């Protein structure tokens with residue numbers, strides 16, 4: 001199968017498996033797993049943040065951040081296709097008692113400008129308005145097609161938010177893809193964010209795990225919430241060992257995934273009935289509109305599946321994600337197989 005459903009489908013590399021087998025471990029709930037501690041130190045160093053916490057999933061990292069930054073009854077602002085809003089099962093309301101105020105990014109990039117955020121804020125409003133407690137950003141933006149937010153753009157949002165007393169959380173599930181596309185360090189891209197979550201288990205290829213980063217106090221409190229939510233893990237250095245390799249080695253290869261995404265986008269753009277803006281494909285996510293083909297997304301995905309290619313349909317669009325377990329030749333094959341649309 002050529003699996004383009006997501007970059008979460010990647011399998012650990014032989015080097016990761018070796019490191020997992022040899023990992024030194026301890027009980028991480030007691031803070032005694034040396035490999036987890038090393039991963040946390042290394043992540044904090046790379047992002048130039050005071051501290052980091054290994055969490056089982058990106059969703060847990062994001063939701064702990066939402067919990068710590070807000071009070072029940074507040075609102076969080078997020079771009080309307082954001083993961084925290086659409087694909088984390090209402091957890092902000094379940095766990096944090098907050099509402100989500102989704103805001104549309106008018107240029108389709110998924111990257112909110114301050115002019116778009118400002119009208120959605122509830123600050124210094126009558127007491128019966130639901131006050132804004134947090135702004136959440138996403139870089140890269142998954143459902144805006146892997147678009148990227150520059151360091152300057154992020155800095156501007158953070159600067160104005162902070163002047164208003166609002167914290168900013170970055171869902172950086174794929175921040176290393178943004179870093180490669182923009183040729184800017186992850187530290188620079190998230191410099192002014194109060195907290196950052198990034199995933200080891202997506203394009204970086206680790207089998208599981210995400211990191212939550214922030215101030216020392218924030219991470220101490222995050223450790224409490226991780227346990228409360230059932231995310232206290234024991235000899236989890238086995239996973240952290242793979243995470244360390246993901247962190248050190250995988251970013252070097254992400255440019256290949258981006259090249260493959262461009263190749264895929266170019267290929268599908270030549271198929272009648274498919275529309276895609278090639279300029280917008282800058283990382284590893286390719287989303288194209290199939291409205292003009294006269295077929296439904298489900299039918300196209302089923303036909304592809306029967307020929308050995310997996311992809312996911314969302315409404316009138318199909319998403320294909322490139323990753324380290326897909327080769328250039330497999331991308332060409334995928335484009336070729338789509339010829340049933342011609």
Ligand SMILES: Cc1ncc(COP(=O)(O)O)c(C=O)c1O
Pocket residue numbers: 008056057058059060062083084138140141142171173174199201210
């Ligand atoms: C942008 C973004 N944030 C967060 C997550 C959640 O990560 P996890 O699946 O590890 O909970 C995902 C997962 O696809 C994602 O794409």
